[in-house]
Amino acid sequence: MRTQQEQPTIRLAPSASMRIRRFFNAFLLITRGNPNVLLGVIILAIILLITIFAPLIVRSDYTQTTTDLRLPPSSEHWFGTDAFGRDVFDRVIAGSRVSLYVGFAVTTISVVLGLIIALFAGYFRILDHVVMRFVDGLLAFPTILLALALIALLGGSVNNVIIALSVTGTASKVRLVRGQVLSLREEQFVEAARAVGSPVWRILFIHIAPNTFGVVIVQATFTLATAILAEASLSFLGAGVPEFIPTWGNIVATGKGYVQVAFWISFFPGVFLTLTVLAVVLIGDALRDYLDPKLRGQFL
Amino acid sequence: MWRYTLVRILSAIPVIAVVGIITFSIIHIAPGDPAAIIGGDEATVEDLQRIRAELGTDQPIHIQFIRWISRLAQGDLGTSIFSRKSITELMAPRLQPTLSLGIQVVLLSTLLGISIGILSAWKAGTPIDRGFMFFAVLGFSAPGFWLAFILIWGLSVNLRWFPALGYSPIGDGLLTHLHSMFLPVAVNSILSSAFISRITRSAMLDVLQEDYVRTARAKGLRELVVFLRHAFRPASIPVVTVIGASMASLATGFVVTESIFAIPGLGRMLIEAIIRRDFPIIQAMMMVVATAYVLINLVIDILYAYLDPRIRY
Numbered sequence: 001m002r003t004q005q006e007q008p009t010i011r012l013a014p015s016a017s018m019r020i021r022r023f024f025n026a027f028l029l030i031t032r033g034n035p036n037v038l039l040g041v042i043i044l045a046i047i048l049l050i051t052i053f054a055p056l057i058v059r060s061d062y063t064q065t066t067t068d069l070r071l072p073p074s075s076e077h078w079f080g081t082d083a084f085g086r087d088v089f090d091r092v093i094a095g096s097r098v099s100l101y102v103g104f105a106v107t108t109i110s111v112v113l114g115l116i117i118a119l120f121a122g123y124f125r126i127l128d129h130v131v132m133r134f135v136d137g138l139l140a141f142p143t144i145l146l147a148l149a150l151i152a153l154l155g156g157s158v159n160n161v162i163i164a165l166s167v168t169g170t171a172s173k174v175r176l177v178r179g180q181v182l183s184l185r186e187e188q189f190v191e192a193a194r195a196v197g198s199p200v201w202r203i204l205f206i207h208i209a210p211n212t213f214g215v216v217i218v219q220a221t222f223t224l225a226t227a228i229l230a231e232a233s234l235s236f237l238g239a240g241v242p243e244f245i246p247t248w249g250n251i252v253a254t255g256k257g258y259v260q261v262a263f264w265i266s267f268f269p270g271v272f273l274t275l276t277v278l279a280v281v282l283i284g285d286a287l288r289d290y291l292d293p294k295l296r297g298q299f300l
Numbered sequence: 301m302w303r304y305t306l307v308r309i310l311s312a313i314p315v316i317a318v319v320g321i322i323t324f325s326i327i328h329i330a331p332g333d334p335a336a337i338i339g340g341d342e343a344t345v346e347d348l349q350r351i352r353a354e355l356g357t358d359q360p361i362h363i364q365f366i367r368w369i370s371r372l373a374q375g376d377l378g379t380s381i382f383s384r385k386s387i388t389e390l391m392a393p394r395l396q397p398t399l400s401l402g403i404q405v406v407l408l409s410t411l412l413g414i415s416i417g418i419l420s421a422w423k424a425g426t427p428i429d430r431g432f433m434f435f436a437v438l439g440f441s442a443p444g445f446w447l448a449f450i451l452i453w454g455l456s457v458n459l460r461w462f463p464a465l466g467y468s469p470i471g472d473g474l475l476t477h478l479h480s481m482f483l484p485v486a487v488n489s490i491l492s493s494a495f496i497s498r499i500t501r502s503a504m505l506d507v508l509q510e511d512y513v514r515t516a517r518a519k520g521l522r523e524l525v526v527f528l529r530h531a532f533r534p535a536s537i538p539v540v541t542v543i544g545a546s547m548a549s550l551a552t553g554f555v556v557t558e559s560i561f562a563i564p565g566l567g568r569m570l571i572e573a574i575i576r577r578d579f580p581i582i583q584a585m586m587m588v589v590a591t592a593y594v595l596i597n598l599v600i601d602i603l604y605a606y607l608d609p610r611i612r613y
Contacts, residue, residue, distance in 0.1 A: 133318050141590045142549070144556075149583075150326070152577050152582060153327070153337060233552065239571075249443075255449075259449065259452050259457055270443065270449065273446065274441050274443070275441075277441035
């Protein structure tokens, strides 16, 4: 039994436990350099838990209007009630689902699509010119302007907000990753892969793509932050997610006219929104410092 | 230098062309008839016909594009579907509030952002630095419309220092104008100075490690002189890029603040157009804003090449 265990084995990949240990070591390293990140992780963890367990936390039917109009925060209505007598706390909790869903969906679509387009554009010269001019053109529009125009056409809904925000998100990922691909293309390991006859998809996805992940992960956190903010701005302006589906942005909008008499309607969803974005930015900052200490202190 | 300037100007042309193509085609990407989308549910057949004729969508698409581009080239931004007035005329009175907001915000946020950034770099690692930088991240995280709400609640509802809504044009007197613009200017300046201060701080910290800064200190120059004359000048290059790039986010901020504070500027005009689905106005706005963005960045790039000869080669 013992001799069998002591036989030398060749490990092709780190074991699961070693990966977890490595992850924790990296995490410790990140937090030591930047204690703020711990704050970010804690806030985000709480918000994610709230989002996951939202159906258990929500106590009332927040879509139903009642006669308890604009009640101030109390033990019964923690965040008070809005102009239609709906519980603001329940709406904020329910709204966290939509706000985060839009944020994560936009980030996933932008990163995946942006990575694929950038890999091909960076590798093939002819494609590069066409794609990059198009990307330059798209990025000349402020995100909100392009999104507003698209939503005016497509109509306001959760999916259309995701589509509208993913357009700019993808374009900015393409610009970022394509620059990386351009320099990676000239590396020796790519030349070696080409020399042994690797097919193009293998060179792109197995050899080049993993080397861009560091930059992409950092950028993804900022995309998440800006997507959550942009969705909130669109919904606040009444051109995003329709009012009957609560999101942090459109809940703030429902309190717009009641600053003097019921500030709590707009105040609390804004706190959730700010804390979530703050947490994501703090984590992104720390990741960037860890992956590339040269860029310390710059974001976006 | 001339060569660089010329190449840079020429490189902006395809970008503006692509901006034009995107702006033109945006109305055609939605499934269905654009006239039906604009007209809404209650539009009659005659309404649709009229809108189609006004949009020119009863013509083949290449004819539409050529007509649209040639009108643009003559400075004609089109005609609003609802008021039937020329968009250039509609935009003219909206320009002053937005420009005034823009100039104030750029000046104030640059001043604030750079001073805070230099102060933080000076006191790097101390509680002052940490405090400023934490507020900078907070400023980046807070949505503009919520910050506006907090300022209205605090400064206008409770303290009654500033009006919550309403706009007094410069014609009413400069002080009245600045007073009415204080809250919207403050909201946008807080957001963009948060960004500028972080970039300034990191650029300063980079430069402060250079040999010539050590030489300057070794010569016995006062710390203030070292900071402002030797370190800040080279550090200002990335800062200027950021200010140029932040023009795009300023546009976002203006759309939101103009709608909150009821400022009759271009941002509010855009929102009104979006609600009415007045596509010629939306397209005109897209064209103007994106072209302005490309041109501002073009000017900044060329200015750089003058400031930093390394860029030219």
